[in-house]
Each structure stands twice: as structure tokens, then as C-alpha cells.
Amino acid sequence: MTDRALLPTGLEDVLPIDAQYEASVADHLMSTFASLGYDRVKPPMIEFEDNLLQGSGEAISAQTFRVMDPASQRMLGIRPDMTVQVERIACTRLVNAPRPLRLSYTGQVLRVKGSQLRPERQFGQAGVELIGSDAHSSDCEVILLAVEALTNAGAKNLSVDLGLPSLVPAICESLDIDDETKSQLRTALDRKDAASVKALGGKAADLFSILLDSAGPAKQAIETLKSLKLDGKAQSLCQSLISVYELAISQSPELNITIDAVENRGYEYHTGVTYTFYAKGARGELGRGGRYVAGSGEAAVGFTLFIDSLMRALPKAQAPEKLFVPFGTDAQESAKLRQQGNITVNGLQDESDVSAEAKRLGCSHIFLNGKIEPLVG
């Protein structure tokens, strides 16, 4: 027999008062999404594995727990991510719903292995997908929505890092750089390895070096991007980043934006501007998203927030005040106290010292002789 207190590594029991806090944070996120017309959907925890591994799901295939389904005699996957599921809903059950389609979701996901930055193998996601618009205003809407949701949930000192992972491939393509070099170049750029970038870049070495150097605060990076001589797809990608930035900053002038036009890690699936959300001082990213092409061929943007990372960026949970209601108190009276907003804790039997009992149970107040009295000491 396993020790009952033992849980597999990366899995945990969330206890009072943290579990309540986490739930209320997820509620805040979902309410903000709903306030901008994002309708909630709820895909299942588990589905046919090949449907989970499509599109952006492919990258986390190795992270997916699989079980045999006796009903269908086929393999099911426990979702390691919800974004693929929500995109699937948009492209199947809701294929005839008017576009742009705004969907939101929250739920738990499971992964086979934790990472260094996130040892948890189960965590909550909350996010949105906006399907069917290629306008820069849709990028801008979801970026500012994520920031508004995180702010409403209590996060402070937020910043957004804008990326453009398809820019480097577009430049490589226009310059006929071979695949081997392209892949080495990507790695060098992701590692911010300026020497290798210079060595591998060929005739575009200067351009890549400038892009690498430009990463940082948006105002300066945008100046650099505007000064670049690009053409074709690279030019239009670059212009989309500039437009999204300018729209976002015009609507939210206080927003702290950084730009890294060459970063690629984890954004292989994205086709336009990407967004990564941070809070100053908090470990890892709070969420990420960007522009992609849905399975239906539709232009789409979305983001997902990681509730575990967000909890680490928030102040500690505060225990609520509780009111002890001694045994024998009239049930109607006790119900009235709850209607007034009190949390009541019923005494279940006669106690000689009700105040001591109330304190033992962690109550802050006691209901005595028809009155709410604070417990002292």
C-alpha cells in the first residue's frame, strides 16, 4: 500500500485557503473574457489522441498521457493543452457560427513531465481564441484583453513581449538560405549568440545582427524595425508587428511593451505577431499567444494564461473571517446571517465555553445573544 500522503511528483493537493483563491482568480479571468463577448466552451478532459496532436498540439505530443479506451478500442489522450481543443470546436461544431468568433475557456491540463520553470504536471489554463479576423485590431484586442484580465485578477507590473517568429524564415526564404544553415541560424538567434549569427548569416549577417540587437523596449525596437530595408513577406510581417504595436500603445499608452523579433522558442506554430505576458519579479511567463491559421484555414489569434504562474505573481491568499454560531441557534437566524454576507460555522453540540470553541475553530467572530461579537486574543 502506498502512503496515503504521497502524491506523484509534480502533482499536488491545493489546500485551504489557496484552492479558493485560485478558483476566484480563474473566475476573474473568465469574467473579463466574458465582458468582451468571449463565450465560454468546455471541451472534455480526454479525447482521441490524434485530434489532440494536430496543429499546435504536435509540439507537445511527448507530453501527453495516453490511455486505451475500451469503448472505442482506440487510444485517447489526456489533454496537455486546451488551445487545440478550442480551435477544434471553432472549426467543427461552431463552423457555422458568425465570424469573428470569440471563445473562452478554462480548465486543468496534465503533462507527462514537468519542466524546469514549471515542475507542475497539472495546472490550470484560461484563455481565448478569436477566429476569423486578420485585422491588426484583433491582435490588439486579445493583447489588451489578456492585460485587463491579469490586472483584474490582481497581477501588477505587467509587460508584454511581442515577437515575430516567422520573420527570420521569411528573410531566409527570400535570400535562398539553405535549410541546414537556416536551422543553425534559428538556434543561434534563440540563444542570442551574436558571433554565430554573424558567421552563419551570409549576406544577411548584418540584418540578422541588427534584428538581434533590436530586442528590448518597444519604442527603440520599433525605430530599428522601421529603418530596415526588407521586401515581400518579410516586409509585410514587419509592418504587421509595427501596426499591432502602434494600435496597442494608442489604446493603452501606459502598457509596458518589449519586442523581440527573432525569438522563436515555442512559437513554431504561429504565423504572425506573438505575445508573451510577464509580471515583474515573477518566475516565467504568465501566458502566451499569437496569430495563427486555424485548421479551417481561417485567420485566428488567441492566448492562454497559466494559472499556476499567475498565482506565483499574486500576493498571498487571505483567510476569510468566520462567524461561530453556537449550537441551538435558530436555523432561520443563522440563514439570515449568511444572507447578510457572513460565513457561519455552526456549533454541532453544546459547549461549556463557546468562545474557546469558536477560537479553536479559527473563527474571528461569535454570534451571542443575537449579536455579532469579535473574538479577542
Next chain:
Amino acid sequence: MTDRALLPTGLEDVLPIDAQYEASVADHLMSTFASLGYDRVKPPMIEFEDNLLQGSGEAISAQTFRVMDPASQRMLGIRPDMTVQVERIACTRLVNAPRPLRLSYTGQVLRVKGSQLRPERQFGQAGVELIGSDAHSSDCEVILLAVEALTNAGAKNLSVDLGLPSLVPAICESLDIDDETKSQLRTALDRKDAASVKALGGKAADLFSILLDSAGPAKQAIETLKSLKLDGKAQSLCQSLISVYELAISQSPELNITIDAVENRGYEYHTGVTYTFYAKGARGELGRGGRYVAGSGEAAVGFTLFIDSLMRALPKAQAPEKLFVPFGTDAQESAKLRQQGNITVNGLQDESDVSAEAKRLGCSHIFLNGKIEPLVG
């Protein structure tokens, strides 16, 4: 490749507006639990299988999906039920928390097979456990809490069926009825098979027949139970049922209570009074619970509500009203509309006919010239 629209049997995508409705129903349940001092906990979706199969978990062992954990090289189970997990938390991590300990939970569970009454293989549970009190007032508290929570969530015409599954075994024991006959008798009683009960009951045939006949509205059943000549454990069990009933009805005189003292199905784990919750006209039970002995040896009561069953007992979801905010509207103005409680849907590009666009997107109102106007037709 699997058709993307295809989900395994018994699993579903919950779509707008049902997903939001379901989430708000779970919120209502949890808020009611919290208002009586039940602190939320959140166990993981998956844990070592033998910990899931302890106590009441044993009965649904065959319903548990299992996966190999590469990290521990051991079998994990995906939870088919949360009650065992919450009881585990009470007996391990919270073993030193003051008693009585009040815990609440909600979350999704997965089962290998659906049943006839519940074809779903994934559904939500929400419930409470009250650990460390053998007082009848604790049975009464959780029964009335379930009814209050269901009522707050919108359920109507509720009824509670009280049971006493350990009564028949106690009578059998006191009469030295052999195990073979005892088991046949249980089956006959569960099937309400009066002829077999008479044939199998031996010298207790009359007693069992009276118990079987007594099932129904509480007032009459209680009269019958009070008239029985029992002794030892059977007498004390019967008295506990009577006391719990009398306490509950004194606190909630309008509550519709029925009693079935011989029903056993699904309550093998319970040691005292059991409770099953119904809504008139809704298929199946909304929830169930009862008194048991926790792994720590402590007296405990609890119940779990089935959110899928509850949803079937509630009126249909209502779509919220949405306000279309044409492209180019000032972001601050749009934020103000949301602060006033509106759901805003941003136009993402210039439209020649904004009213038509607003209607196409399912909005009920439009923000024009600084005013909220209803959309007609």
C-alpha cells in the same frame, strides 16, 4: 486521421451558452458551501491508483482509467470520484487541522464506462465532507446544506430520501443469519421483491416485510420505524435515522423527505444515515451522501452533487445581451461600458452598415453616437 468533429462516446464539448451556465451553477454550489464555512480543497486529476481505490473508491475500481507514470514507474488512476481524495486530504495533510473539519470541492471526474442513467463518462462533482463529528446535527447540517445549495443554483421541487443501509446487516447479525442468505436477502430488498424477502427472512421475515413496506413519505415511515422492536446496534441505527429526520424537519419544515430504510445500492461504504437528493421530474439523483468512518477512524459525513444531473433539472440557459461597439470607438469609452456591466463586442474593422453587422454577430444593442441603442427586428 480521425474526423475532428468526432469525440469518444460519453464525452462532449459543452458549447456556448451551456458551458457558462454550468460554470455559474458550480459557482453557486461552491458559494453556498463556503457560506457555511466549508473550505475549498483541490486534489489532482490523477494520483497513485491504490490511493484512489481505498474506502469508498473500491466500488468504482473498474471505472478507473489507468496510465503508467514514467516519472515514478507506477500506475496512476484518473479520478472517477473526488470524495475519496477529499477524505484522503482530511486524513493526511489536514490531520492536525481542528475538528470538525469542513471541506468542499468541485471538479471533473472521468469514468471508463457510462451507465444507463448517466451515459456521460466525464462529469462535474461538487460536494462537502464534514470530518470529526458523530452528532446528528452534522448529518442535519450537510442535508440542509445540499438542499440550500441546490436551491441557490436554481433547482426546484427538491426531495431527500433518507436511507439506513447498515440496518439490514445489523438485524441479520443479531439473528445469526448466514452470509449466503444475507446476501440473497439484500438483493431481494434492493429489488423490492416482497415474496423473496418473506421466503428468505426466516424468523425476521415479518420485520423485513414491514421495513420494506415502510419505504415512502417520511412521516409514515418514521411512525413504522418507531413501532419496531429492535435491539442493540439495529435499535441505535434506527434511532439515529429518527433523530436526523426530526432535527432536519424541525429546521426545515417544508422539506420533502422520504425514507427507505432497506435500500442499499451504492451505499455499501456507509455506516449510518444516507441521503439521496432528487428534483421532481428530473432523471436520476442529483447527489448522494451519508455517514461513514474516515480512514483516520474519525466519524464523518458528506455528500457529492452531480453537476450533469443538476443541469438536466434546471431551466434552459439564457443567452446574455451583448452590446456592439463599432470600430474606432475610443478604448476608454468601451472600457467604461464594461464597467457599467455591459458585455461589449468590438467591431474589428470599418463596416458600412454597423447595425447589420451587430445583428449578424448576435448583439442585442449597439453603441452609436455615445448612446446604447436596442437593435430592432
